[in-house]
Amino acid sequence: MTTYHELGPAPFAALARGDGGPQAVTALRAAQxxxxLLLIGHLLRHWPGGTAERDTIAxxxxxxxxxxPDRFAEVLSAPLVGSWTGITVRAAERGVAAAADFSQLCGLAAVAAAAAGVPADLPVPVRDGVLSVPGLGALSVGDATAARLTADDGRLSVTAGGDPFRIPADLRDGEPRWQGDDLPGWQPVRRLTAPDAPGVALDDVDPYRHGHHAPPANRLDDAEVAQWQAVFAQAWTMLARHLPGRAAELAAGLRVxxxxxxxxxxxxxxxxxxHAFGAFGLTRPASAADLAVTMVHEFQHSKLSGLLDITPLTDPADTRRYFAPWRTDPRPLAGLLQGVYAFVGVADAWRALRAEDSLTALASSRFAEARLQVDRGLGAVEASGALTGAGRLLAVGLRQRTDELLAEPLDAAVVAAAEQGLSASHRQWLDRNKAVAAA
Incomplete structure (x- = not known):
């Protein structure tokens, strides 16, 4: 019998208000x-190699x-596994998936085996002289065109034409325990840390980390990583102090x-x-406040995308395009809803950051702007007539939260400036999109 993931009334109601909490986030991760696993099963059923290799992987x-089971789940639910499955299944359906795209599963299976403490020995793809070890790093293997990844007692070893290379990490405790990362050719995934925060991977080596509207950065040098670490620690401290509920959500779901x-x-x-729940791409933030707000903003997208994997929220037959105050282009209803949900988090974050003495003026201005943008976008969503039953419930929760944000007292001049800015943005949008506006 097929079973389906469902959210109970309480987690759904919490998500509908733009929050959610660790319980709801954990449920969304389970659905991911x-x-x-469903997509991996699909790839195995269409495996381009021999049946013996396919059966060994399975x-x-x-x-x-x-x-x-828990360590297996941690490896297989990783955000960039979602990126790989999405990219590879789409490519396979178009008949353009490379053998290395399928064989990424071999490396993933070997990492899962090491985490579970069971033996494995699998062939893994080499791309331009580099072998990917999913979630852990990448190894330069020179002129080798083939390699094997072996799991033994929680450790991984690579054989690529010469002596085995032992990956300097023990996976048996769930989180990798690094045992030296200065070995020639090995580029580990670095982790950003902060007090009371789980380690967050700063992944600049995974071959499936692309798909954003800017290309992924190449390998960062140590000085650049130190700057990321400093701003991350400051941003997390800021979140924990002023937005503890958001920090708890991020601790439960942000991974990369x-x-x-x-x-x-x-x-x-x-x-x-x-399809990369719990991950997002970004250029290095200019400040801790920028990163704090960006983490909230982007994780809102992960939450809503995770919810959409469980239940539809909008009618796909609606082909109209809408004004989104944070965009210059006309947006489909689903895209507008994504923006509304994300900017509820943005408005909430700037609201809270007014308590930072050095940020009061900036945060007040950004809060005033974001809450008006949400109100305008949500009004269009509510008036669309193209929401599912779950979508209407979501809109009710978002309206309650938006009205609370609008009720927060702000200086009249700040409010007036935000209103003028929104009006100007709408006029500019109308000028750019006359055909849509006239429809």
């Missing part, structure tokens, strides 16, 4: 694991699952930051890929 995954290339020195960028 099921999604990843057996390795099953032995890991039986031996240590993907550094993006800084293509425009005057513009910061961030984006969440639809």
């Amino acid at each position: 694991l099921s999604r990843h 057996d390795t995954l099953e032995r890991a699952r039986r031996a240590a 930051l993907v550094p993006l290339a800084q293509t425009d020195p005057h513009s910061a960028r961030s984006a969440t890929v639809r």
